[in-house]
Amino acid sequence: ILNVEQSPQSLHVQEGDSTNFTCSFPSSNFYALHWYRWETAKSPEALFVMTLNGDEKKKGRISATLNTKEGYSYLYIKGSQPEDSATYLCAPISSNTGKLIFGQGTTLQVKP
Amino acid sequence: EADIYQTPRYLVIGTGKKITLECSQTMGHDKMYWYQQDPGMELHLIHYSYGVNSTEKGDLSSESTVSRIRTEHFPLTLESARPSHTSQYLCASSPAGIYYGYTFGSGTRLTVV
Numbered sequence: 079i080l081n082v083e084q085s086p087q088s089l090h091v092q093e094g095d096s097t098n099f100t101c102s103f104p105s106s107n108f109y110a111l112h113w114y115r116w117e118t119a120k121s122p123e124a125l126f127v128m129t130l131n132g133d134e135k136k137k138g139r140i141s142a143t144l145n146t147k148e149g150y151s152y153l154y155i156k157g158s159q160p161e162d163s164a165t166y167l168c169a170p171i172s173s174n175t176g177k178l179i180f181g182q183g184t185t186l187q188v189k190p
Numbered sequence: 191e192a193d194i195y196q197t198p199r200y201l202v203i204g205t206g207k208k209i210t211l212e213c214s215q216t217m218g219h220d221k222m223y224w225y226q227q228d229p230g231m232e233l234h235l236i237h238y239s240y241g242v243n244s245t246e247k248g249d250l251s252s253e254s255t256v257s258r259i260r261t262e263h264f265p266l267t268l269e270s271a272r273p274s275h276t277s278q279y280l281c282a283s284s285p286a287g288i289y290y291g292y293t294f295g296s297g298t299r300l301t302v303v
Contacts, residue, residue, distance in 0.1 A: 110289070112292070114291070121295055121297070122280070122282075122292075124292060127291050129196070129288065165265075177235055177238070177249065177282055180233040180234075183232075
């Protein structure tokens with residue numbers, strides 16, 4: 079079973095600050111990684127699906143990178159806004175089971 | 191606008207009752223999943239289905255059961271609810287293939303008293 083670690087567990091920033099989170103996992107036995115944003119009282123929403131070493135994805139002010147050799151992915155938010163406040167979940171897919179393994183998430187609070 | 195629907199959103203029920211959590215999707219996805227999340231913990235897969243009449247248990251052992259008689263419908267049933275079943279249950283679906291993100295429902299928060 080993959081052990082997926084996300085850090086930090088929570089983060090409080092001011093509007094306009096840029097921030098990044100880390101997702102780490104065993105570097106072998108996986109073949110893709112998902113990032114999700116989960117706002118309070120809403121459903122988790124898929125942000126990125128990343129499949130290749132060195133993959134970089136961008137959606138507006140949010141971007142993500144993947145390093146499969148060392149087993150980590152970064153999520154970066156440029157110029158955080160209050161509407162970015164949410165829990166961000168990463169989920170590598172195990173090549174043994176083909177299933178998503180979720181981390182505990184990083185909860186971001188952006189203050190106006 | 192949600193393409194995957196879960197009902198009820200909240201449920202408080204007494205010990206020993208039988209409950210069914212409903213999940214329906216309108217996207218024609220073959221793959222559907224049930225996740226369980228306890229407060230402050232990760233989402234854990236408890237059941238999944240890759241198509242009609244196909245159901246499998248997930249990584250986390252659960253006393254619940256599921257059925258998949260129609261592509262769009264994936265209900266979860268607890269025959270006899272216990273306080274240990276108190277948790278949040280999330281349903282999700284995805285197309286076939288690894289390159290697609292999951293679409294999640296809004297969840298059912300179950301409390302067994």
